[in-house]
Amino acid sequence: MWRWQRESGMRRALLDRIDWHVRAGERWALLGPNGAGKTTLLTLAAAVEFPSRGTVEILGCTMGRTDVQRLRERIGFVDARLGARFAPMLTVRQVVHTGATGTIGSFEERLSGLDRERADMLLGAFGLGPLGDRRFADCSQGERKRALIARSLVARPRLLLLDEPFAGLDVPGRETLLAALDRLAGTDPGLAIVLSTHHLEELPVSTTHALLLRQGRAVAAGGAAETLADDPLTACFGLRLRVIRQAGRWSAAAAAG
Numbered sequence: 001m002w003r004w005q006r007e008s009g010m011r012r013a014l015l016d017r018i019d020w021h022v023r024a025g026e027r028w029a030l031l032g033p034n035g036a037g038k039t040t041l042l043t044l045a046a047a048v049e050f051p052s053r054g055t056v057e058i059l060g061c062t063m064g065r066t067d068v069q070r071l072r073e074r075i076g077f078v079d080a081r082l083g084a085r086f087a088p089m090l091t092v093r094q095v096v097h098t099g100a101t102g103t104i105g106s107f108e109e110r111l112s113g114l115d116r117e118r119a120d121m122l123l124g125a126f127g128l129g130p131l132g133d134r135r136f137a138d139c140s141q142g143e144r145k146r147a148l149i150a151r152s153l154v155a156r157p158r159l160l161l162l163d164e165p166f167a168g169l170d171v172p173g174r175e176t177l178l179a180a181l182d183r184l185a186g187t188d189p190g191l192a193i194v195l196s197t198h199h200l201e202e203l204p205v206s207t208t209h210a211l212l213l214r215q216g217r218a219v220a221a222g223g224a225a226e227t228l229a230d231d232p233l234t235a236c237f238g239l240r241l242r243v244i245r246q247a248g249r250w251s252a253a254a255a256a257g
């Protein structure tokens with residue numbers, strides 16, 4: 001993936017030599033320092049951007065040789081900008097319903113009974129049942145994040161991409177979202193999930209794999225137990241780190257001495 005750098009007038013690789021496969025049911029953590037390329041990689045995986053070189057195959061479709069609109073219907077992608085796109089008067093339930101129509105605007109008349117049932121089930125699964133009639137714009141950041149993830153699941157995607165879903169959440173907000181993601185892993189075991197974050201404390205217990213990026217390249221990729229370890233994370237962040245795993249959760253801090 002190459003981008004034109006206006007400042008230098010040069011082309012620079014934003015992602016380079018990445019050979020990464022995500023299979024059904026795998027739940028990946030995507031980690032790396034600021035500017036490592038996490039968002040860029042997720043926009044490729046979401047079929048939002050096209051690679052300038054190399055091949056991207058998503059859900060059996062090769063980018064550049066497929067109808068991206070139809071492909072995007074099978075992908076749930078939640079990034080930091082999504083929430084700001086909804087009209088302020090929409091309720092949480094209406095925002096979640098837009099997942100069925102694949103729109104930002106509300107088209108309630110197009111919803112089937114099954115769509116409404118699924119949306120209600122997801123509102124409950126993400127702890128939003130009592131908030132269905134609240135204006136989305138009035139919700140806390142954590143509530144909005146959960147509503148957007150619920151929205152992205154209404155159309156039963158096979159790939160869920162979450163770009164820094166914990167950004168701005170307090171500890172209870174983080175823990176509520178983590179519990180919802182762990183439940184989702186149990187209720188939809190075939191769903192592939194990729195979640196980017198800066199903090200190991202924000203990884204669901206159900207994480208199965210990790211990809212560590214640094215300066216657009218993969219430092220390590222593989223099973224969570226081997227990849228989320230002292231040496232790979234030290235190489236990724238350029239700081240000697242010690243990783244602790246307790247009750248399935250990870251945390252990291254600078255190594256002493």
Ligand SMILES: Nc1ncnc2c1ncn2[C@@H]1O[C@H](COP(=O)(O)OP(=O)(O)OP(=O)(O)O)[C@@H](O)[C@H]1O
Nearest residue numbers: 003004005014032033034035036037038039040041
């Ligand atoms: N449209 C663009 N044109 C030029 N450079 C870009 C463009 N988009 C991103 N970049 C650069 O690509 C690099 C990777 O950006 P990206 O947003 O993917 O990183 P990230 O790992 O998600 O970072 P962060 O953790 O800070 O969100 C950065 O150096 C960024 O400045």
